[in-house]
Amino acid sequence: MTSRESPNKKSELLRDQAYTSIKNAIITAQFEPGHRLVEETLAADIGTSRTPIREALQKLEKEGLIVRRPNAGFAVKGVMEEEVEDILDLQCMLEGYAGRLATSRITEDEISLLNELIYRQQGCLVNDDFETFIRLDGAFHDAIHRAAKNARLYDLVQGLRDYVDRYRVIIFRSHASLHLSVKDHKEVVSLMKTKKARQMEKLISKHMMRGKNIIKRKIRKEQESR
Secondary structure, eight states: OHHHHHHHHHHHHHHHHHHHHHHHHHHTTSSOTTOEEOHHHHHHHHTSOHHHHHHHHHHHHHTTSEEEETTTEEEEOOOOHHHHHHHHHHHHHHHHHHHHHHHHHOOHHHHHHHHHHHHHHHHHHHHTOHHHHHHHHHHHHHHHHHHTOOHHHHHHHHHTHHHHHHHHHHHTTSHHHHHHHHHHHHHHHHHHHTTOHHHHHHHHHHHHHHHHHHHHHHHHHHHHHO
Protein backbone atom coordinates (compact mmCIF):
# COMPACT_ATOMS: atom_id res chain seq x y z
CA MET A 1 0.00 0.00 0.00
CA THR A 2 2.87 2.33 0.86
CA SER A 3 4.48 1.87 -2.54
CA ARG A 4 1.19 2.66 -4.30
CA GLU A 5 0.63 5.79 -2.20
CA SER A 6 4.17 7.10 -2.62
CA PRO A 7 3.79 8.43 -6.21
CA ASN A 8 0.58 10.23 -5.22
CA LYS A 9 2.26 11.82 -2.24
CA LYS A 10 5.20 12.93 -4.37
CA SER A 11 2.78 14.38 -6.92
CA GLU A 12 1.01 16.37 -4.18
CA LEU A 13 4.31 17.68 -2.85
CA LEU A 14 5.38 18.84 -6.31
CA ARG A 15 2.02 20.52 -6.89
CA ASP A 16 2.18 22.27 -3.50
CA GLN A 17 5.73 23.40 -4.22
CA ALA A 18 4.68 24.85 -7.57
CA TYR A 19 1.58 26.45 -6.07
CA THR A 20 3.50 28.10 -3.22
CA SER A 21 6.26 29.35 -5.52
CA ILE A 22 3.88 30.91 -8.07
CA LYS A 23 1.56 32.38 -5.43
CA ASN A 24 4.44 34.01 -3.57
CA ALA A 25 5.70 35.53 -6.82
CA ILE A 26 2.24 37.03 -7.42
CA ILE A 27 1.75 38.33 -3.88
CA THR A 28 5.22 39.91 -3.71
CA ALA A 29 4.74 41.51 -7.18
CA GLN A 30 7.60 39.53 -8.71
CA PHE A 31 4.90 38.62 -11.22
CA GLU A 32 3.11 41.88 -12.02
CA PRO A 33 -0.57 42.10 -13.10
CA GLY A 34 -0.90 40.90 -16.69
CA HIS A 35 2.24 38.75 -16.47
CA ARG A 36 1.72 35.68 -18.66
CA LEU A 37 2.23 32.37 -16.86
CA VAL A 38 3.84 29.94 -19.28
CA GLU A 39 3.82 26.32 -18.13
CA GLU A 40 7.13 25.40 -19.77
CA THR A 41 8.95 28.41 -18.29
CA LEU A 42 7.51 27.91 -14.82
CA ALA A 43 8.36 24.20 -14.88
CA ALA A 44 11.96 24.97 -15.82
CA ASP A 45 12.30 27.71 -13.18
CA ILE A 46 10.78 25.61 -10.38
CA GLY A 47 12.42 22.38 -11.48
CA THR A 48 9.40 20.19 -12.05
CA SER A 49 7.27 18.80 -14.87
CA ARG A 50 4.34 20.66 -16.41
CA THR A 51 1.68 18.57 -14.63
CA PRO A 52 2.17 20.06 -11.12
CA ILE A 53 2.40 23.51 -12.70
CA ARG A 54 -0.91 23.00 -14.48
CA GLU A 55 -2.58 21.81 -11.27
CA ALA A 56 -1.16 24.78 -9.34
CA LEU A 57 -2.45 27.23 -11.96
CA GLN A 58 -5.92 25.72 -11.80
CA LYS A 59 -5.94 26.16 -8.02
CA LEU A 60 -4.75 29.77 -8.28
CA GLU A 61 -7.47 30.47 -10.84
CA LYS A 62 -10.12 29.24 -8.38
CA GLU A 63 -8.65 31.52 -5.72
CA GLY A 64 -8.94 34.52 -8.03
CA LEU A 65 -5.24 35.39 -8.26
CA ILE A 66 -4.91 34.55 -11.96
CA VAL A 67 -7.22 34.57 -14.97
CA ARG A 68 -7.49 32.33 -18.02
CA ARG A 69 -6.91 34.03 -21.35
CA PRO A 70 -8.56 32.64 -24.49
CA ASN A 71 -5.98 30.56 -26.39
CA ALA A 72 -3.18 32.07 -24.29
CA GLY A 73 -3.09 30.19 -21.00
CA PHE A 74 -3.09 32.11 -17.73
CA ALA A 75 -2.04 35.59 -16.63
CA VAL A 76 -1.78 37.34 -13.26
CA LYS A 77 -5.03 39.07 -12.40
CA GLY A 78 -4.87 42.83 -12.00
CA VAL A 79 -5.86 44.60 -8.79
CA MET A 80 -9.31 46.12 -9.32
CA GLU A 81 -10.62 49.10 -7.35
CA GLU A 82 -13.97 47.45 -6.61
CA GLU A 83 -12.22 44.35 -5.27
CA VAL A 84 -9.91 46.46 -3.08
CA GLU A 85 -12.95 48.30 -1.70
CA ASP A 86 -14.77 45.08 -0.84
CA ILE A 87 -11.81 43.19 0.63
CA LEU A 88 -10.34 46.01 2.69
CA ASP A 89 -13.70 47.21 4.03
CA LEU A 90 -14.31 43.69 5.30
CA GLN A 91 -10.74 43.38 6.59
CA CYS A 92 -11.12 46.70 8.37
CA MET A 93 -14.13 45.43 10.34
CA LEU A 94 -12.40 42.18 11.24
CA GLU A 95 -9.12 43.89 12.18
CA GLY A 96 -10.92 46.46 14.30
CA TYR A 97 -12.83 43.81 16.19
CA ALA A 98 -9.68 41.72 16.65
CA GLY A 99 -7.86 44.77 17.99
CA ARG A 100 -10.64 45.51 20.46
CA LEU A 101 -10.66 41.94 21.74
CA ALA A 102 -6.88 41.77 21.89
CA THR A 103 -6.72 44.94 23.98
CA SER A 104 -8.58 43.24 26.81
CA ARG A 105 -7.02 39.79 26.37
CA ILE A 106 -3.39 40.37 25.44
CA THR A 107 -0.62 39.06 27.71
CA GLU A 108 2.69 40.68 28.66
CA ASP A 109 4.54 38.17 26.48
CA GLU A 110 2.38 39.12 23.50
CA ILE A 111 3.03 42.82 24.15
CA SER A 112 6.75 42.02 24.19
CA LEU A 113 6.43 40.25 20.84
CA LEU A 114 4.74 43.30 19.30
CA ASN A 115 7.52 45.55 20.60
CA GLU A 116 10.14 43.18 19.19
CA LEU A 117 8.49 43.25 15.76
CA ILE A 118 8.42 47.06 15.81
CA TYR A 119 12.10 47.15 16.76
CA ARG A 120 12.95 44.85 13.86
CA GLN A 121 10.86 46.95 11.46
CA GLN A 122 12.81 50.04 12.48
CA GLY A 123 15.99 48.16 11.65
CA CYS A 124 14.57 47.43 8.20
CA LEU A 125 14.00 51.15 7.64
CA VAL A 126 17.65 51.85 8.43
CA ASN A 127 18.86 49.03 6.16
CA ASP A 128 16.31 49.57 3.37
CA ASP A 129 15.15 45.96 3.75
CA PHE A 130 11.77 46.28 2.07
CA GLU A 131 10.92 42.57 1.84
CA THR A 132 11.62 41.81 5.50
CA PHE A 133 9.65 44.90 6.56
CA ILE A 134 6.59 43.57 4.75
CA ARG A 135 6.91 40.14 6.37
CA LEU A 136 7.25 41.76 9.80
CA ASP A 137 4.18 43.91 9.15
CA GLY A 138 2.18 40.78 8.43
CA ALA A 139 3.59 39.15 11.57
CA PHE A 140 2.57 42.19 13.65
CA HIS A 141 -1.04 42.00 12.51
CA ASP A 142 -1.06 38.23 12.90
CA ALA A 143 0.14 38.61 16.51
CA ILE A 144 -2.83 40.90 17.22
CA HIS A 145 -5.24 38.43 15.60
CA ARG A 146 -3.86 35.65 17.82
CA ALA A 147 -3.99 37.87 20.91
CA ALA A 148 -7.74 38.31 20.33
CA LYS A 149 -8.06 34.59 21.24
CA ASN A 150 -11.07 33.99 19.00
CA ALA A 151 -10.52 31.01 16.71
CA ARG A 152 -13.41 31.74 14.34
CA LEU A 153 -12.35 35.36 13.93
CA TYR A 154 -8.78 34.23 13.25
CA ASP A 155 -9.98 31.85 10.52
CA LEU A 156 -12.00 34.64 8.87
CA VAL A 157 -9.00 36.97 8.83
CA GLN A 158 -6.77 34.23 7.43
CA GLY A 159 -9.27 33.69 4.61
CA LEU A 160 -8.45 37.16 3.29
CA ARG A 161 -4.72 36.94 3.89
CA ASP A 162 -3.59 36.33 0.29
CA TYR A 163 -5.40 39.45 -0.90
CA VAL A 164 -4.22 41.57 2.02
CA ASP A 165 -0.60 40.43 1.65
CA ARG A 166 -0.71 41.41 -2.02
CA TYR A 167 -2.16 44.83 -1.16
CA ARG A 168 0.49 45.26 1.56
CA VAL A 169 3.23 45.15 -1.09
CA ILE A 170 1.47 47.87 -3.11
CA ILE A 171 0.97 50.08 -0.06
CA PHE A 172 4.56 49.87 1.14
CA ARG A 173 6.10 50.79 -2.18
CA SER A 174 5.68 54.31 -0.84
CA HIS A 175 8.56 54.80 1.59
CA ALA A 176 6.47 57.28 3.58
CA SER A 177 3.99 54.51 4.26
CA LEU A 178 6.70 52.47 5.96
CA HIS A 179 7.34 55.20 8.54
CA LEU A 180 3.62 55.80 9.08
CA SER A 181 3.10 52.10 9.65
CA VAL A 182 5.75 51.99 12.38
CA LYS A 183 4.23 55.08 13.99
CA ASP A 184 0.80 53.42 14.02
CA HIS A 185 2.22 50.20 15.42
CA LYS A 186 3.82 52.05 18.34
CA GLU A 187 0.50 53.73 19.08
CA VAL A 188 -1.27 50.36 18.89
CA VAL A 189 0.99 48.94 21.59
CA SER A 190 0.52 52.05 23.74
CA LEU A 191 -3.28 51.76 23.54
CA MET A 192 -3.14 48.06 24.34
CA LYS A 193 -1.03 48.69 27.42
CA THR A 194 -3.56 51.24 28.70
CA LYS A 195 -6.53 49.04 27.72
CA LYS A 196 -8.15 51.69 25.50
CA ALA A 197 -10.12 49.29 23.32
CA ARG A 198 -12.35 51.79 21.50
CA GLN A 199 -9.46 54.06 20.62
CA MET A 200 -7.57 51.00 19.44
CA GLU A 201 -10.42 50.02 17.12
CA LYS A 202 -10.54 53.53 15.64
CA LEU A 203 -6.77 53.58 15.08
CA ILE A 204 -6.82 50.26 13.23
CA SER A 205 -9.70 51.50 11.07
CA LYS A 206 -7.71 54.65 10.22
CA HIS A 207 -4.64 52.50 9.48
CA MET A 208 -6.59 50.23 7.10
CA MET A 209 -8.43 53.06 5.33
CA ARG A 210 -5.18 54.90 4.65
CA GLY A 211 -3.83 51.78 2.99
CA LYS A 212 -6.98 51.37 0.93
CA ASN A 213 -6.75 54.95 -0.32
CA ILE A 214 -3.09 54.50 -1.31
CA ILE A 215 -4.01 51.48 -3.46
CA LYS A 216 -7.01 53.20 -5.05
CA ARG A 217 -4.90 56.23 -6.00
CA LYS A 218 -2.31 53.94 -7.55
CA ILE A 219 -4.96 52.08 -9.58
CA ARG A 220 -6.46 55.32 -10.87
CA LYS A 221 -3.04 56.73 -11.74
CA GLU A 222 -2.21 53.60 -13.75
CA GLN A 223 -5.56 53.78 -15.55
CA GLU A 224 -4.98 57.43 -16.49
CA SER A 225 -1.51 56.64 -17.87
CA ARG A 226 -2.82 53.98 -20.31
